[in-house]
Amino acid sequence: MNKTFKKYSLIWIICITLFNVVAFVTPCANNGVSKFSGSFWIGYIFITIAFLGNLGCSHLVFKSKNLKKLFYNIPLIRISSIGLFVMLIFGGLAMVISGFPIWISVIVCFAVLAFTAIGIISSFQTADTVESIDTKIKTNTEFIRIYTMRAENLIVRAKTDDLRKLCEKVYKAFRYSDPISNEKIIYIEKEIEKIFNQFETAASTEDIDNCLTIADKLIVLISERNNAVKLYKQ
Secondary structure, three states: OOHHHHHHHHHHHHHHHHHHHHHOOOOOOOOOOOOOOOOHHHHHHHHHHHHHHHHHHHHHHOOOOHHHHHHHHHHHHHHHHHOOOOOOOHHHHHHHHHOOHHHHHHHHHHHHHHHHHHHHHHHHHHHHHHHHHHHHHHHHHHHHHHHHHHHHHHOOOOOOOOHHHHHHHHHHHHHHOOOOOOOOHHHHHHHHHHHHHHHHHHOOOOOHHOOOOOOHHHHHHHHHHHHHHHHHHO
């Protein structure tokens, strides 16, 4: 991500340099009257602030350590870039039009800056909310994912057809279960965990009769868990 930020920074430096060259090198349009009026400096200062804000947003985005977080924060760059573009228009007008009322320049430029800041803050908050929801969903689906994988591993290790069929039965019970968990069904999942550990032990010793008894109990518990999940979703 740091390499991307360095490339973005290079483009940013080129753009802000070009802005300063245009601002200070272009000749005055009013026959010798200084163009460096109060309105000029208002426009210049606000445009510079917009440039700095854009750089800050890009740093915040590209410092992300994973692609998912980067994806969530990309709108920050888009919003700050739009704000910079709009500021260039209105701030540029304030700089170019000599004698333009300073109070109008301040209000218009500050309004553009304020709306851009609001958009950035809202986007940042949305990104945090989405990331939090994504993390919560990942955590809430972890139980079923883990036990589906463990049941699948038992199928691979089964040495007899009868044992393999039992393991497949347990695997399918997990595989087609509702993946979403919540704190209200933890007591059932803890019981499933305990019974599954017993099933793993029986499978490792190829105790078919014990495996059959435990598998039936396990499947009933999984069914109860799924019913509880449906109940709490309502």
